[in-house]
Amino acid sequence: MINASLKQLSQALAAKQISSVELTQLFLDRIDRLNPSLNAFVTVNAEKSLNSAKAADARIAAGTAGLLTGIPIAQKDIFCAEGWRTTCGSKMLANFVSPYDATVIRKMESEAGLVSLGKTNMDEFAMGSSNETSFFGPVKNPWDQTRVPGGSSGGSAAAVAARLAPAATGTDTGGSIRQPAALCNLTGLKPTYGVVSRYGMIAFASSLDQGGPMAASAEDCALLLNTMSGFDEHDSTSLDRPLEDYSRDLEKPLAGLRIGLPKEFFGEGCDAEVMAAVRAAIAQYEKLGATIVEVSLPNSHLSVPAYYVIAPAEASSNLSRFDGVRYGYRAPEYGSLDDMYMKSRAQGFGAEVKRRILIGAYVLSHGYYDAYYLQAQRIRRLIANDFVEAFKDCDVIMGPTSPTTAFKLGEKAADPVQMYLSDIYTIAVNLAGLPGMSVPCGFVGGLPVGLQLIGNYFTEAQLLNVAHRYQQATDWHQRRPAGIE
Amino acid sequence: MSLTLEQVQRIAHLARIEISDAEALSTQGHLNGIFQLIEQMQAVDTRGVEPMAHAQDLSQRLRQDAVVEVDRRSAYQAVAPEIEAGLYLVPKVIE
Numbered sequence: 001m002i003n004a005s006l007k008q009l010s011q012a013l014a015a016k017q018i019s020s021v022e023l024t025q026l027f028l029d030r031i032d033r034l035n036p037s038l039n040a041f042v043t044v045n046a047e048k049s050l051n052s053a054k055a056a057d058a059r060i061a062a063g064t065a066g067l068l069t070g071i072p073i074a075q076k077d078i079f080c081a082e083g084w085r086t087t088c089g090s091k092m093l094a095n096f097v098s099p100y101d102a103t104v105i106r107k108m109e110s111e112a113g114l115v116s117l118g119k120t121n122m123d124e125f126a127m128g129s130s131n132e133t134s135f136f137g138p139v140k141n142p143w144d145q146t147r148v149p150g151g152s153s154g155g156s157a158a159a160v161a162a163r164l165a166p167a168a169t170g171t172d173t174g175g176s177i178r179q180p181a182a183l184c185n186l187t188g189l190k191p192t193y194g195v196v197s198r199y200g201m202i203a204f205a206s207s208l209d210q211g212g213p214m215a216a217s218a219e220d221c222a223l224l225l226n227t228m229s230g231f232d233e234h235d236s237t238s239l240d241r242p243l244e245d246y247s248r249d250l251e252k253p254l255a256g257l258r259i260g261l262p263k264e265f266f267g268e269g270c271d272a273e274v275m276a277a278v279r280a281a282i283a284q285y286e287k288l289g290a291t292i293v294e295v296s297l298p299n300s301h302l303s304v305p306a307y308y309v310i311a312p313a314e315a316s317s318n319l320s321r322f323d324g325v326r327y328g329y330r331a332p333e334y335g336s337l338d339d340m341y342m343k344s345r346a347q348g349f350g351a352e353v354k355r356r357i358l359i360g361a362y363v364l365s366h367g368y369y370d371a372y373y374l375q376a377q378r379i380r381r382l383i384a385n386d387f388v389e390a391f392k393d394c395d396v397i398m399g400p401t402s403p404t405t406a407f408k409l410g411e412k413a414a415d416p417v418q419m420y421l422s423d424i425y426t427i428a429v430n431l432a433g434l435p436g437m438s439v440p441c442g443f444v445g446g447l448p449v450g451l452q453l454i455g456n457y458f459t460e461a462q463l464l465n466v467a468h469r470y471q472q473a474t475d476w477h478q479r480r481p482a483g484i485e
Numbered sequence: 486m487s488l489t490l491e492q493v494q495r496i497a498h499l500a501r502i503e504i505s506d507a508e509a510l511s512t513q514g515h516l517n518g519i520f521q522l523i524e525q526m527q528a529v530d531t532r533g534v535e536p537m538a539h540a541q542d543l544s545q546r547l548r549q550d551a552v553v554e555v556d557r558r559s560a561y562q563a564v565a566p567e568i569e570a571g572l573y574l575v576p577k578v579i580e
Binding site (some may be wrong): 096097099100192193194207208233236237239240299301302304305306308309316320323324325326327328329330334335336337338339340341342343345346349354355357358359360361362365371372374375376377378379380381382384415416417420431432433 | 488492493496497498499500501502503504512515516518519520521522523524525526527529531534535536537538539540541543545546548557560561563564565566567573575576578
């Protein structure tokens with residue numbers, strides 16, 4: 001059961017081979033045993049989980065269950081969940097118990113009947129690529145516990161890789177689903193901006209943030225996206241589109257698929273062995289009937305600089321709400337109101353979050369707005385236009401997800417710029433608002449490598465199809481870390 | 486371009502984050518490293534390029550001007566650091 005797919009779990013629950021309570025207990029026991037070393041979960045509440053499981057069993061017994069009713073899931077601690085402590089990895093929210101559900105939580109748990117196993121660790125306010133900025137300490141990569149799991153959805157990635165949960169949610173502002181998926185041998189999908197509601201998902205950079213699934217396979221991701229997505233009037237940027245079945249095209253043959261390889265992703269800057277694994281995956285796609293075309297994303301080298309203006313600018317505005325007045329941390333001692341704000345924010349935020357707030361405050365300040373913020377927005381347009389051009393010649397773009405495999409804990413923690421460059425291949429996708437995936441495609445020195453798939457707007461079903469067919473021909477995604485039983 | 490220590494202290498104040506002199510110094514180093522990365526943008530000629538604020542060019546939706554939310558004041562105030570009689574308490578601002 002531990003390694004079963006969501007479809008297999010669904011069948012076992014429907015056939016009454018196992019109850020949701022038993023299944024939930026199985027994973028809670030694993031969390032009890034393995035989480036102290038991995039630190040993937042920051043909050044577990046067995047009583048709440050088992051109550052949801054009982055409700056799911058009642059639905060199954062009554063014949064009102066959906067496909068995923070009763071299946072346990074781990075929720076990234078960025079999603080507000082009523083009655084659950086929701087910290088966003090920050091001291092600022094270390095004692096915040098949410099009074100309401102994010103739309104993603106409502107859809108997955110109240111409607112689809114998935115059972116929350118708890119809240120997963122993450123970089124503070126999703127700002128990081130290694131999970132080391134969490135107030136609750138770093139997460140260990142199950143493939144090598146001296147290494148990072150990636151970030152910011154590092155707890156979700158480690159939880160699924162170690163099978164503390166069958167699947168998890170993540171969010172992706174600059175690569176935070178795809179990069180940890182790559183580093184932990186998972187399949188992760190960042191949907192087109194606007195497909196998954198941001199209501200109740202604690203905001204980092206609102207024009208880039210997007211939630212999505214992290215799981216063992218493309219098929220699992222498709223089933224999860226079916227429950228997560230859809231129009232939400234509570235999110236002003238939610239797209240009002242007809243509902244889709246994202247699993248509808250999984251089995252479609254790939255004959256005739258045109259894969260675009262951006263020459264900028266295949267030059268310098270990527271580890272040679274990672275690149276070899278990516279190229280081997282592309283060769284596998286050719287065997288499956290795809291053709292290769294070279295494309296160009298000439299402005300992609302500007303994506304990291306533009307991102308580190310736009311995302312901090314939006315963050316500095318979003319995080320101004322944490323002032324110690326209505327919720328969150330308040331300093332124990334202060335004088336004036338201003339002093340209360342300044343001390344609460346100084347003590348409640350960690351170093352990386354403060355850095356990004358300061359960058360944002362600076363690039364938005366008088367005299368610098370045009371040179372930085374507007375210039376970054378113009379470059380954002382150039383980057384998005386590059387993709388429009390590229391997709392005239394291809395159906396899907398491929399390349400590495402991350403330039404390296406998982407790095408050592410502490411290796412990049414002291415140098416923000418080195419850390420930022422971990423996301424050189426993923427950030428452009430967020431700036432353009434496109435869907436992107438990471439799919440396991442091999443190992444280097446025992447550490448997983450991810451293949452990135454980038455699709456045109458609203459082509460999630462096709463991306464999942466492209467990933468699924470590869471996973472039928474390979475078994476990389478089925479490999480599990482040694483030493484974790 | 487590089488930020489002076491005074492600029493770091495000024496933006497920290499704008500962002501309402503208390504910062505010690507020692508923190509300002511280490512922050513200055515980190516921010517200047519990051520701005521060096523950001524500076525690559527300045528070499529790009531973007532004249533005539535429309536700034537892109539958002540992934541989807543949509544206008545904001547309007548909704549009916551009607552009450553749709555229920556009153557959950559006590560639930561929302563239960564998570565506040567300090568309240569009294571339904572009000573949020575902060576230090577006195579007007580003498």
